[in-house]
Amino acid sequence: MAIYDTFKTRTAQALPKLTSAEIKRIQRFGALVHFKDGERLFEAGLTYFGMYVVLKGGICISRYDGLGNTSIITEHGPGEFAGEISQLAGAPTLVNGHAIGEVEALLLSVESLRALIVAEAELGERIVRAFILRRVEQIESKDGGLVLVATPGHPRMHALQGWLSSNGLPHRVLDPRGDEQARALCEHYQPQPGDWPLAVCPNGDVKKNPSVVDLGRCLGTLPELSPDDIWDVIVVGAGPAGLATAVYAASEGLSVLVLETRAYGGQAAASARIENYLGFPTGISGGALAGRAFVQSQKFGVKMAIPAPAGRLLCDTYPLQVEMCGSLTHLQGRSIVLSCGARYRRPSLANLKQFEGKGVYYWASPLEAGLCSSEEVILVGGGNSAGQAAVYLSAHAAKVHILIRKDSLASTMSSYLIERIEATPNIELHVESEIIALEGSDEEGLQQVRVRDNRGMLEKDYDICRVFLFIGADPNTGWLGDCGVQVDDKGFILTGYDVPGAPAARAALETSVPGVFAIGDVRANSTKRVAAAVGEGAAVVSQIHAFLARPR
Template sequence: MTASPSTAPAPVIVLASGEHTDTLLDVFWRYSREYDLRTAGSCREACDVTEDALAQGHQVAMFVTDSRLPDEENVLAAFAEWRHLVPTARRLVVAPYDRFLSDAPRLRSGMAKGKYDAYLLMPRGTRDEEFHHSVTELLSEWGWTATDPDVVVAKIVAPPGDVVAQQVRDFFDRMGIPCRSVEPDSEIGRHVAEHFPEDAGYPRVWAANRDPIVATSVRDVARSFFDTQAEREMDAAAGASVVDVAVVGGGPAGLATAVYAASEGLSTIVLDGSAIGGQAGTSSMIRNYLGFPRGVSGMRLAQRARNQALRFGTRFHTGWEVEQLVAGAEGGPHLLRGSDFEISARSVVVASGVDYRHLGVPSVEALVGRGVNYGAAMSLSREMEDQDVVVVGGGNSAGQAAVHLARFARSVTVVVRRPSLSETMSAYLVGEIEFNPRISVEPCTQVVDAGGDGRLEWVALRDTTTGETRQRPAYGLFLLLGAEPHCGWLPDEVALDERGFVLTGRDVPKDRWVDGLPPENLATSVPGIFAAGDVRAGSMKRVAAATGEGASAVPLVHAWLSPGDA
């Protein structure tokens, strides 16, 4: 791990209150070592303090305000002004005890629309760790998404527009590994070159505790960082035995299966060709997941679940793409094969999720990795600063991406083929989008063309009702177009629907039922093989639903492994 001592001014936290600035300053003093605390007695003064900080080269990490201000009793209006100055800063209301309950009703609706991030009670004593837990969570989220890391684990060196380098950077971000991407002729690029042969290609990936590699795919990097010699020896020893459950896919469904299976004593492995978290792992902020009132990023949710599963003994194989599943004969173990591995498992949970459907417009596909991206690619958000961005899709993933990108981009246009977002997107996201002045929605519209000199510069949008086509500037195009399963690795014995999703329970064709009875709810047409999450036909396509299915698959696995105990 290499540290890069920062010479930039410390980030600023602005504390605004007409009568409690001393209290706020005292409460936030523990952050003064790494943040510049600045106080203001009013909304206007906070604007002046912010403008001064920006002029001095500071970043503003957070605005903290009393629930009322002398010149702006409605602090939501104050947030609108501050958001215009610094859209990336986190926003926090800290209400004094005597007004905490009375001011809450008029302010909480603003939090639901994304006008600010948290409503907290002003501490009345020392060591209010619940309060500080909320603050540090918000500062951590700001630091991860809005700034370059001070401590870098990996360095990626590649020429501009290198598609694999972008994929590797996104992989590191999703795995929670701080990284920096630089060009070959930079100071860091020249330093990294010393660790490679003179004629080595790109992208070059270097870390102090790993062998330097020239990556041809994300899989190369995943194997290098997560498949150590010690782990290989352990897995080779374990490979002689048959595991109880092999989970294919590390999204919410697969992670939930791993946690519950391993916690109940089943030997459990998770195989995933890419980063843990699946599509959910790319979400900048999931606000409707149970137990996270301020929301949680998909990356953090996935990493917490992975650590939880590891604690119970789950073995993760990141970068292991399953290419074939051979169903066991007469109750025998199933066989999972990849290009360089073979694993036997008494049961298999298929939780491989879905990919985003491709647009299929040749001019758009030609610019993938050079301004055009499938998925949210949150690692690129800072590069969209002061640019025009287009997000295509009407689901929650598209809404989350639009809200996050609006912190950086000058404008975000959401393109959707339906007449409105409300048909497919959660109401809380629709409300956030309607409130945000940087986001506009183009209903009944589709992308039909794109172009630029070496990278994306414009897109062409067609109105599906009038047929009119218009061109608009775009530096980034993010395509989140719905679900497309990839189940070609499954054997023919596993029944799929006409769209390629795995059939389970009563949806399995009757001619595949055993003794005239349908399989259990999450069981496939092959005994001992189960399916959970987005890859399953009829699933809800929500993180919480996928997590529930993953957990619910474990009792079925138990019943299959020990039928006498069922």
């Protein structure tokens, strides 16, 4: 039985045992169920449930993937419970569960589990912590979950792995040239050049050249959404601002749907370490902060859909409607919160798109850091996110070249980051410099970068195959034209008194369209900081309540 570091070092938290008094408190939330020895309680990729609390007998939890591989994770005896984050999120389980002996257990539905966690705060904290650690163990093990099959360096793999990692979804990659199961799968499906990579879902379904939408469907992050449902709040964008709105609104009894294009946490999730966020004196990574906020939203019953890009906002009827991108599905909301942030800004380089994901990246996660081990890399940008990424990459790369157009970092980066960069020996700052050309091929990816020093107009070629772009972002507001939401000359959304001719009763975060609010980076004149985004996400909820209370 393989037990990974998380279970070894934090056993009491990952595999807690409930007291008889605690089980008694849970009884009112669950239903008594019985299983015979060897009977299956739940199946990876197929079964939806909340939590099982074992009263008699045991439950064997085993890892499982769509290729039929299985291994025992642990066994839950009397007083222990089965479940992890998939259950709290209302997604299908990623593991199998079988009865050991005659089993008697309490079964909690997803709704009952959430009710228990909210009603029994101390007990709920223990359950949620265990769920989080169990997901960490699944990610560490690299044995279960989704399976990707492709040869190393396939251009689609980075995007798929990046999406899976950003959403905390266990997965592994198999090379058909050296793995027998992967080779057998390829012999069976005979993939053509356009079919790569293959993805094997936990339920055994095989997808050829899948999109992230395909992966979201098979892993349960993209649930079916009914156009007949009317939500109190539809939040577009799951960055810090959107997650804050979701948590506060749902905790106050509003029904909340969150639509996110890529991954929860937004651009903040790409920050290697946020050190000036209140309450975290030693700092916290953007991914960790986003992961906690995501779990918190699930605790209060927020419906999260990823990837679910919004295509149009329709305001000529009430309830308001969001049309999904690439679909005629219209989702109805009594109020809409726009926290759709911004799109990564791209420099004007002729062949930039050719190398995106094959040498050019817009964030620096462990996935990208692993690609540049012992190599020299170039990072473009002078903001805080660029500084955090440079320091993070310096622990992996042989050298990090920072390029900025200005003559110093003083006006764009926090002083503590500037001091850290200056103290890091393998970071070199190139002022008044920019990339003017990228060279490489479709097969090999990026191979060479030409940099110009604008002070003397000198050009130099670097044999570098990893470039990280942190040059800011443009507001993601192009999809709002059909609704008439007013924006400023740079495309940021106007709110409150910034809206021309705004009535005195207009709320500070309400746009030119009643019932449509804007928060975070996409809002004009907002402070581009995580703490400010979270503050706006919380503040808008009281304004939503006031709007919903208005007579129609």
